[in-house]
Amino acid sequence: MPTKHRLQQLPILLSLGLVAALTGCNEPEIQVPVYQVAPATLLHKVHSEGELFAVNSVNINAPRNVQGPRFIASLAREFSRVEPGDVVVTFDASQLERSQRKANTGLSSVLADEQQKLAEQQNEQRALGLDQSLITQEFTFADRFSIDNVQIRSRLEILDSMQNKEYLGEKQQYLGWQEQSFSQRSSGELELLQLQRGQQQNLLQQAESGLAELEVKAPHAGILLFESNWRGEKPEVGGMVFPGFKIGSIPDLSLQHLKLQVIEQEAIGLAPGQRVSFYLAAWPDSELTGQIVTVGAIAQSRERRDPRKYIEVIVAPEQQDPRFMPGIKVIATLWLNEKPGVLKVPLQAIFSEQQQLFVYKRQGSRFVKQPISLGSKSLSHAEISTGVAVGDEIALINPES
CATH class of the missing domain: 1.10.287 (Helix Hairpins)
Structure with a gap:
């Protein structure tokens, strides 16, 4: 009986083996994507957002001769026109x-x-x-x-x-x-x-x-703007302020700059004098230009729930525009570096081992490790100073894995 049972199972096993053999023969060979090195322009640019602000303005502060915090009872409407003596802020008296x-x-x-x-x-x-x-x-x-x-x-x-x-x-x-x-x-x-x-x-x-001094009045005529704190929050009714706290300002609209927030990891290479192109969020079809004036030294958080930190960058427009108004949102592109005719490769093709940078260079049907040295970098590419030549093909992934 056992022998007869094995003979009945033999055709089934042969069929399974044949299917497995055919499947293995039809499996496609994995192809390694490659990048051919050629002279190109290495362009390093960073996109950022920010807002306009007046360079010269008169600050509106909470009174300094009162100890302890004070609570806001009422606020004038932001961006409204105020005249000398108009009440801007009223504090709670209780x-x-x-x-x-x-x-x-x-x-x-x-x-x-x-x-x-x-x-x-x-x-x-x-x-x-x-x-x-x-x-x-x-x-x-x-x-x-x-x-x-x-x-x-x-x-x-x-x-x-x-x-x-x-x-x-x-x-x-x-x-x-x-x-x-x-x-x-x-x-x-x-x-x-x-x-x-x-x-x-x-x-x-x-x-x-x-x-x-429950009321803070406007010292002169102008547009009322409220000050944002480091989390981007502006004063509001019921909010707490301390003596001397800057509540807002009445700006001089004749000279305005851009205040941009750049992610700390993308701010490498920022320096005064670099070119900036931007447009107002309300007029996206009208591109304007300017240059970086100052770059913040310390990165700071912008929102409570955002773990990223930002570098503050001040940009001076090449010319003032009648549409400029403090607080208007802007979208900007910062041109950090532009080098034509360099050998650049994607950052994903560069590997590191024991503090040595290398790429996988194609030699015939195989890839070998080729040590390299880098020059300038952008967010996606890097300049190869030594190690590769025009026409070389390098792997975009690790062929050994």
Whole structure:
């Protein structure tokens, strides 16, 4: 039975083997994509976005003479025309009113304590004065009527009189010391109360000056612009600002520049003087030109949820345009480098091993590692200084893998 079962399975196994053999013969050979080296122009350009801003403007800041944060109660409409004296920002008064009430209460309490302390000191001073007057009279009487004649008074009466006179003298000295100690103690207590009174008066003055500056007014005529923080957020009703915080500005529209944000990894090679082409987001068909003025030294985050960091680049347009308005969005292209007639290859074709750069160069039907050295680079290509020649074919992927 087992032999008969194997004979029945033999045709099935032969059929499966034949199918596998045919499948293996029809499998296509994997082709390695290649790139032929030829002279070309290496173009390094970076795309970025930003906005226009006025070079000269008058800042609008939160008052500096108020300690602690303040909350915005109302704001004038951004990009609106303002005249001198127009209210731009109004702050909430509830916190300052609470501070004023608290300072008034504290000042009244300190004044009451000061009056009570003065009354207590006067009473104590009067009591000490009466005691000193009484002791002085007793001492004068004892000294005047002291009789030390043993024929008139007994020895015990004389000793008693002498002790009484000595006691009155000691008590008179004690009352003098007590008066001096009282004077020093009362002076310290009054100075402490005066210090507390001065603190409460300062708090009251700060609250009153803050209430007097609840409104920020435009210093001159112009267009109102609000300032964005490092996250791109502008002031809003209910927002918190600190003393001296820049809320906005009224710009001079005659001179405006571009403020661009370039991703840190793409900002390599940026330098003042490089050419920039840009267009206003509202007029994409009208291309304008300019050049880089400054490049930020430190990369910063732009949004909370964006892990990327950006370099700030300032661009001066070649000429001012009547359509320019601070805050208008611009899309720009920064031309970092342009080298014609160089041997360039895609970055994906360059490999590294033990700090040595190389490419896979075709030699007949196989690829060999060819060491190279690089010149300038762009975001997608690199200039080959040595290692390859015109007409060489290099692999775009690792043929060994």
